[in-house]
Amino acid sequence: MRLFRHTADLPEDAHGAVVALGNFDGVHRGHQAVIATAQRIARDLGAPSAVMTFEPHPRSVFRPDDAPFRLSPFRVKARHIEALGVDLLFVCHFDESFLHKTADAFIQEDLVAGLGVRHVVCGYDFLFGHGRGGDPALLRQAGAAHGFGVTEVGPVSDDAESVYSSTRVRDALVAGNPREAARLLGSPWEIEGRVEHGDHKGRTIGFPTANVELADYLRPAFGVYAVRTGVDQGAGTVWRNGVANLGRRPTVGGTVERLETHILDFDGDLYGQHLRVQLIEFLRPERKFGSFNELKDQIVQDAAAARAVLAQEPPSEG
Numbered sequence: 001m002r003l004f005r006h007t008a009d010l011p012e013d014a015h016g017a018v019v020a021l022g023n024f025d026g027v028h029r030g031h032q033a034v035i036a037t038a039q040r041i042a043r044d045l046g047a048p049s050a051v052m053t054f055e056p057h058p059r060s061v062f063r064p065d066d067a068p069f070r071l072s073p074f075r076v077k078a079r080h081i082e083a084l085g086v087d088l089l090f091v092c093h094f095d096e097s098f099l100h101k102t103a104d105a106f107i108q109e110d111l112v113a114g115l116g117v118r119h120v121v122c123g124y125d126f127l128f129g130h131g132r133g134g135d136p137a138l139l140r141q142a143g144a145a146h147g148f149g150v151t152e153v154g155p156v157s158d159d160a161e162s163v164y165s166s167t168r169v170r171d172a173l174v175a176g177n178p179r180e181a182a183r184l185l186g187s188p189w190e191i192e193g194r195v196e197h198g199d200h201k202g203r204t205i206g207f208p209t210a211n212v213e214l215a216d217y218l219r220p221a222f223g224v225y226a227v228r229t230g231v232d233q234g235a236g237t238v239w240r241n242g243v244a245n246l247g248r249r250p251t252v253g254g255t256v257e258r259l260e261t262h263i264l265d266f267d268g269d270l271y272g273q274h275l276r277v278q279l280i281e282f283l284r285p286e287r288k289f290g291s292f293n294e295l296k297d298q299i300v301q302d303a304a305a306a307r308a309v310l311a312q313e314p315p316s317e318g
């Protein structure tokens with residue numbers, strides 16, 4: 001997959017694509033249906049398949065005071081989209097000037113003059129342009145005038161006939177239900193980040209933890225999870241079982257919200273490395289213990305519980 005952070009001066013072979021448009025936060029099953037539709041049409045037309053997305057997420061520009069809500073920061077979103085087999089990824093920088101661009105100007109400048117789109121695919125509820133003035137009907141009109149096709153993908157639902165949405169995934173995670181989130185996403189939800197130094201206390205109780213800041217990530221239910229950890233190593237990602245605490249660590253007077261993972265049956269230096277942590281099952285809420293020793297006894301039990309849960313899980317992929 002080739003990545004472009006602009007829509008002007010594209011190489012000739014990046015023109016004329018079939019482009020799926022959207023924010024695609026989480027790249028859940030509904031998003032995957034939109035992207036798959038673009039890929040199918042691209043195959044039929046013999047054109048490249050593409051995704052156009054917006055970064056930072058428009059909501060963080062419109063409502064900067066909202067609590068963190070991201071399911072997939074850009075790096076993770078791009079990895080998911082690449083894994084689907086998309087040829088081109090276009091990222092529009094969603095800044096003040098982009099925010100003021102009208103829907104017509106976006107179509108004219110970015111889709112037509114910039115990308116020379118062959119066909120555009122979007123979800124039924126896709127709104128774009130200043131004041132959310134653009135919708136699929138406007139795209140269809142513009143397509144007829146400029147000579148590109150438009151396909152609107154209707155709501156995609158699960159067995160319970162509920163429409164897949166990023167909000168549903170967020171609600172499941174906040175409710176401490178990572179299995180439901182994984183069902184909606186098609187794979188376990190994960191947090192990814194660089195391993196940072198903590199207080200170096202974990203190793204003194206036999207449970208060193210690789211610490212990752214939560215940054216812009218949505219805050220799921222605080223507590224202890226059975227997890228899979230992934231480290232990129234040349235040929236691919238090596239997945240290992242782990243047990244993690246997500247929260248503030250009230251026992252040691254912690255204030256920063258972070259994810260701390262103890263990797264089972266592992267000993268190695270992870271500082272500075274990129275760690276992927278998939279939340280598989282919620283084991284218990286975070287608690288304030290009377291002493292560090294009491295916490296240690298609980299962690300021994302948490303590790304055993306995680307081991308039992310993960311022994312039943314299929315291997316992680318990707």
Ligand SMILES: Cc1cc2nc3c(=O)[nH]c(=O)nc-3n(C[C@H](O)[C@H](O)[C@H](O)COP(=O)(O)O)c2cc1C
Nearest residue numbers: 198199200201202209243245249250251286287302
């Ligand atoms: C499985 C597990 C469960 C944990 N549960 C809690 C908890 O319930 N409450 C809490 O305050 N800290 C909890 N912690 C966090 C520990 O306080 C933390 O790992 C310890 O302070 C070491 O921190 P360090 O990485 O900065 O050395 C947990 C850690 C792990 C690995």
Ligand SMILES: Nc1ncnc2c1ncn2[C@@H]1O[C@H](COP(=O)(O)OP(=O)(O)O)[C@@H](O)[C@H]1O
Nearest residue numbers: 197198199200202203208209263268269270271
């Ligand atoms: N099984 C393991 N799980 C997680 N980290 C481990 C493990 N074994 C060794 N480490 C290393 O130890 C570090 C964590 O040790 P710890 O004493 O908790 O210090 P810190 O407070 O800096 O996290 C990790 O960042 C990693 O480099």
